[in-house]
Amino acid sequence: MRLSEFFLPVLRETPNEAQIASHRYMLRAGMIRQSSAGIYSWLPLGFRVLKKIEAIVRDEQNRAGAHEVLMPTIQPAELWRESGRYDDYGKEMLRITDRHGRDMLYGPTNEEQITEIFRSAAKSYRDVPRMLYHIQWKFRDEVRPRFGIMRGREFLMKDCYSFDLDFESSRLAYNKMFVAYLKTFERMGLKAIPMAADTGPIGGDLSHEFIILADTGESEVFCHQDLMNMAVPQDVDYRANLQPIVDTWTSVYAAADEMHDPANCPVPESELVSQRGIEVGHIFHFGNKYSKPMGLSVTGPDGTEQDVIMGSYGVGVSRLVGGIIEASHDDNGIIWPDSVAPFHVGIVNLKAGDDACDAMCADLEQKLQAAGLDVLVDDTGERAGAKFATMDLIGLPWQVVVGPRGLKDGQVEVKRRAEGDRDSMAPDAALQRVIAGTAVDAATQGMF
RNA sequence: CGGGGCGUAGCGCAGUCUGGUAGCGCACCGGUUUUGGGAACCGGUGGUCGUUGGUUCGAAUCCAAUCGCCCCGACCA
Numbered sequence: 342m343r344l345s346e347f348f349l350p351v352l353r354e355t356p357n358e359a360q361i362a363s364h365r366y367m368l369r370a371g372m373i374r375q376s377s378a379g380i381y382s383w384l385p386l387g388f389r390v391l392k393k394i395e396a397i398v399r400d401e402q403n404r405a406g407a408h409e410v411l412m413p414t415i416q417p418a419e420l421w422r423e424s425g426r427y428d429d430y431g432k433e434m435l436r437i438t439d440r441h442g443r444d445m446l447y448g449p450t451n452e453e454q455i456t457e458i459f460r461s462a463a464k465s466y467r468d469v470p471r472m473l474y475h476i477q478w479k480f481r482d483e484v485r486p487r488f489g490i491m492r493g494r495e496f497l498m499k500d501c502y503s504f505d506l507d508f509e510s511s512r513l514a515y516n517k518m519f520v521a522y523l524k525t526f527e528r529m530g531l532k533a534i535p536m537a538a539d540t541g542p543i544g545g546d547l548s549h550e551f552i553i554l555a556d557t558g559e560s561e562v563f564c565h566q567d568l569m570n571m572a573v574p575q576d577v578d579y580r581a582n583l584q585p586i587v588d589t590w591t592s593v594y595a596a597a598d599e600m601h602d603p604a605n606c607p608v609p610e611s612e613l614v615s616q617r618g619i620e621v622g623h624i625f626h627f628g629n630k631y632s633k634p635m636g637l638s639v640t641g642p643d644g645t646e647q648d649v650i651m652g653s654y655g656v657g658v659s660r661l662v663g664g665i666i667e668a669s670h671d672d673n674g675i676i677w678p679d680s681v682a683p684f685h686v687g688i689v690n691l692k693a694g695d696d697a698c699d700a701m702c703a704d705l706e707q708k709l710q711a712a713g714l715d716v717l718v719d720d721t722g723e724r725a726g727a728k729f730a731t732m733d734l735i736g737l738p739w740q741v742v743v744g745p746r747g748l749k750d751g752q753v754e755v756k757r758r759a760e761g762d763r764d765s766m767a768p769d770a771a772l773q774r775v776i777a778g779t780a781v782d783a784a785t786q787g788m789f
Numbered sequence: 790c791g792g793g794g795c796g797u798a799g800c801g802c803a804g805u806c807u808g809g810u811a812g813c814g815c816a817c818c819g820g821u822u823u824u825g826g827g828a829a830c831c832g833g834u835g836g837u838c839g840u841u842g843g844u845u846c847g848a849a850u851c852c853a854a855u856c857g858c859c860c861c862g863a864c865c866a
Contacts, residue, residue, distance in 0.1 A: 726826040
């Protein structure tokens with residue numbers, strides 16, 4: 342991609358409404374634009390990150406055995422009257438009346454909708470277990486949207502729903518999602534802590550929040566230090582028994598500040614870690630909370646009708662964009678993990694229009710693309726300092742600097758955004774270092 | 790929903806107290822000299838001062854209403 346042809350409206354100064362790092366940088370790096378309170382447009386750079394995160398979430402859901410569907414954003418009120426939540430949900434639900442006077446709503450979540458879909462199709466115990474998910478925009482009319490994309494009113498969420506015959510089977514689904522979440526967040530370069538959570542308005546008796554660690558996070562998390570270094574399982578067989586993995590992760594102390602009681606904490610202070618964090622995922626087992634009132638049942642092996650046992654599993658996809666920035670930035674801008682970077686490498690042409698520089702940049706771009714990397718070439722007429730500042734701001738993992746001075750000696754410079762140091766080397770060596778040093782996520786390969 | 794703050798050019802701000810017809814920096818356009826960490830100089834473009842009503846000879850400025858946005862708290866993917 343040539344920057345001279347791209348749409349990247351960077352801001353040199355921070356808009357005064359943006360207080361936290363992710364909001365400031367998303368606005369400055371031209372990733373998003375605010376439409377109204379808590380509602381944003383995604384510009385090309387932000388859109389690429391959002392889509393890459395979505396692709397990774399999708400890939401892990403598929404691996405766990407869930408099937409993707411797509412439900413509408415607008416739902417009929419009748420469904421919510423069936424579950425009883427139409428009256429319970431309150432002002433957070435955006436209610437709409439269509440031209441015929443029918444009560445509709447913009448979905449804040451999809452338990453009712455998925456229950457309706459499943460009940461119309463599932464009749465026998467042979468139709469379960471199943472897991473269905475979708476990645477769709479939600480709307481919750483928050484009283485106070487804030488922190489940019491992190492607590493918007495409109496947000497992109499992956500929500501998965503499990504359908505099982507009994508509790509024990511449902512627990513297997515819960516465990517699959519638990520493990521899938523560990524892997525999903527790790528794949529985005531995040532350290533996620535699963536924490537036992539209140540089941541809240543959705544109800545039920547088994548629930549975990551997944552909190553990613555970031556110094557600027559909203560809530561404080563207390564946990565045993567062992568959790569910090571716990572290895573996320575690789576190459577998981579989702580048909581195998583996952584209970585040992587879940588047990589390993591849930592046996593270690595972890596609590597949000599409202600649940601944490603320093604006086605009665607089982608972990609000695611020397612082993613206790615206190616960190617700030619952001620909730621990016623939440624999984625619930627909620628039994629027959631929806632299946633019972635909405636009449637979702639199947640005929641069991643013994644010929645009796647049984648309520649289907651359900652769970653729901655959410656990931657805040659758009660929130661993750663902000664969450665990753667909160668977890669990974671410095672004073673100069675964003676530092677993207679390879680897997681979700683909008684481009685893996687930025688080539689800085691210090692003298693656009695110079696034949697040698699132009700040719701070198703084009704050659705590097707072509708070879709990096711051939712190796713499967715997403716490449717942004719700054720071929721604008723900006724001065725060097727401005728180009729460097731923009732590159733640091735948008736946070737691409739690698740920068741390759743091509744200028745007449747270095748090129749005279751057959752050298753280009755390679756800079757790793759995270760560490761900041763620059764090395765001069767021959768172009769071939771630069772290619773090799775960047776290609777070898779980039780972990781392109783398979784789910785994002787060739788997306789753009 | 791309680792408390793606080795702010796709406797003046799794309800962004801950051803001054804001007805409001807004390808009314809006299811809008812300004813600064815950056816950005817943008819043209820030119821010259823420059824060119825390896827946000828260049829300098831010259832010349833330009835761009836604003837119904839959030840909106841509506843009122844007071845006044847005259848309102849960004851005073852009064853009233855209204856809309857929007859942000860921050861703190863309670864609540865949430």
